[in-house]
Amino acid sequence: MKISHIFFVMVAVGVVAIAEAMPAMQHLVKGTVQSVDEGKHILVLKSTEGDQPSVFVVQEGRTRLRQDGKQATLGQLLVGQAVQVYYKKELGEWVATEVSWKAATPPKTGTP
Numbered sequence: 001m002k003i004s005h006i007f008f009v010m011v012a013v014g015v016v017a018i019a020e021a022m023p024a025m026q027h028l029v030k031g032t033v034q035s036v037d038e039g040k041h042i043l044v045l046k047s048t049e050g051d052q053p054s055v056f057v058v059q060e061g062r063t064r065l066r067q068d069g070k071q072a073t074l075g076q077l078l079v080g081q082a083v084q085v086y087y088k089k090e091l092g093e094w095v096a097t098e099v100s101w102k103a104a105t106p107p108k109t110g111t112p
Contacts, residue, residue, distance in 0.1 A: 024088035026097060029054060033081045038074050043096060045085060056087055056096040066100040078104065 031047040031054070043056045058065070058074055065072040077083070077099070086098040 024090055026086055026088050028084060028086050030082070030084045033077055033079050033083055035079060036074060036077050041074070043074070043077070043085070043099065045083065054085075054094065056085055056094045056099075058096050058099065063096045064098040064100075066098065068103050069100075077101065 029045065029047050029049075031045045031049075034044040034046050034053050036043055041058045041060065043058050045054045045056065047054055065074060065077070067076055081101050081104065083099055083101040085096050087094045087096045089095075
């Protein structure tokens with residue numbers, strides 16, 4: 001085997017090893033909550049940019065849930081709530097790494 005072939009094989013193996021070691025690329029989507037299933041750890045979101053709902057896996061201990069910048073729970077998330085979700089595609093599923101939202105504020109009524 002020629003030296004050039006050995007070098008090529010070593011480079012190819014190195015590229016594959018680096019690609020496998022790199023974390024999945026993170027994405028961002030904004031939209032409104034269509035449903036929350038606390039038992040199955042599933043969040044369904046209607047994106048502001050698409051027609052189809054997006055389904056995210058919310059993993060306990062891995063997904064950060066933030067309401068007004070403070071730690072929150074999946075149970076605090078309400079249907080119709082505007083959220084932004086950072087996620088990664090892992091093993092064919094969209095896994096939420098962070099879900100954040102602002103608390104709903106009641107509409108103002110008249111002047112005091």
